[in-house]
Amino acid sequence: MPELPDVEGFREVLSSCGGGRRVTNVEVRDPGVLRGVTVRRLRNEVVGERFGEPRRHGKWLIAPMDDGPVLVWHFGMTGALVCACADEPPDPHDRVVLTLDDERQLRYRDQRKLQGVQLAGNEAAVGHILADLGPDALAVSGEDFRRLLDGRRGAVKNVLMDQSALAGLGNLLSDEILWRAGVAPDRAARELSAAEVRELHTAMRRVLASSVRAARVPPRRSWLTGRRDDPDPRCPRCEGRLRSRRFSGRRTLWCPRCQSRPPGADRDVHPGKGG
């Protein structure tokens, strides 16, 4: 699930539930989500600490604590951060539970455990963890966006999903943005026209703004995302049948009519004519 908008929601949860609160207990219900940190060290370094203001970069959530250690979360496909009262029964997928000094709890819930939580000793260590990420998708300017697409070979869908190029977009957002901009996912990123790049950047900003408000990519019927799970998915704009293909192993949906091919690429649409 979690792409930039979801993680932005988790940041909000952490900020409103944990901001300024002291951690009174750390319960690791499944150490399988700890990355590069032991249960013992996590408890030693975090119990007694107070949360500062959390921030987000791409799909990463960064939670500094007042004495220097920093919790660094990634949510994989199924992770979430939820705020609960201490007397609420735990969910079977609650992997790490932080009890706060007001008897509420921050719970890291994750079915698949594809990612997890790290503990950085200081900000320099955080920088190391996030070193390979591109600029955050919410912060990137039109010019930077153009440069970043120009700097990559390959299909625009792969570039949008590449966290080292641009941080925050996942499979759903990428499809949604490409559809909104009318750009086919297999177009070469560096061969897009200036107008197409502007369309993409505008679509990205709008899709992100709506999604952040909803803390998820909203599954509206008027969005491509709202049609993904249909047995016969159709374009919300023209109701034509959507095409489906894998990009980097991820299912990709697009509308061949609304997401036009580059000039000349429809040359082989009628095989047998050309030779």
Added chain:
DNA sequence: CGCCCGTCCTGTCCGC
């Protein structure tokens, strides 16, 4: 470098 694949995990759904 770009791209494909397997792998890390768990749960669900589909076909036999």
Added chain:
DNA sequence: TGCGGACAGGACGGGC
């Protein structure tokens, strides 16, 4: 009803 396999909104490392 049971079981194997594919697949799910992510990321990483290896190999071509």
